[in-house]
Amino acid sequence: MDRKLKLPLLGQPDPNVPKDVHMVGRYALGVDWADTHGSIYPFERLRQDCPCGTCAEASVTPAMAWPAEIARTPGGLRVVWSDRHESLYPYAELRALCRCAGCTGGH
Numbered sequence: 001m002d003r004k005l006k007l008p009l010l011g012q013p014d015p016n017v018p019k020d021v022h023m024v025g026r027y028a029l030g031v032d033w034a035d036t037h038g039s040i041y042p043f044e045r046l047r048q049d050c051p052c053g054t055c056a057e058a059s060v061t062p063a064m065a066w067p068a069e070i071a072r073t074p075g076g077l078r079v080v081w082s083d084r085h086e087s088l089y090p091y092a093e094l095r096a097l098c099r100c101a102g103c104t105g106g107h
Contacts, residue, residue, distance in 0.1 A: 016092040021072055029070065031077075031094065039098040043067060046079070049097050050087040 013034035044065040
């Protein structure tokens with residue numbers, strides 16, 4: 001992953017701590033972070049960004065990109081997909097996957 005991880009500043013909330021995880025419409029997951037930033041992760045893109053080696057090499061179909069279960073864990077956000085594959089996104093890495101204009105430098 002070539003994205004930059006956000007580091008906490010002294011006296012500021014840790015930017016890699018989620019305050020809330022919620023659905024955004026029918027096809028995306030939203031995360032509100034402790035530093036007030038909000039990220040939206042379309043399910044298909046989130047599945048493509050699964051940290052396991054298997055998903056990186058596979059082509060993701062829309063049927064594979066439907067979450068059956070989403071849970072916050074101490075180790076990160078755990079997603080069980082409709083094909084029973086499990087993904088664990090450590091929070092700092094999930095934050096680094098944010099593709100909003102602020103996180104990508106406006107691109």
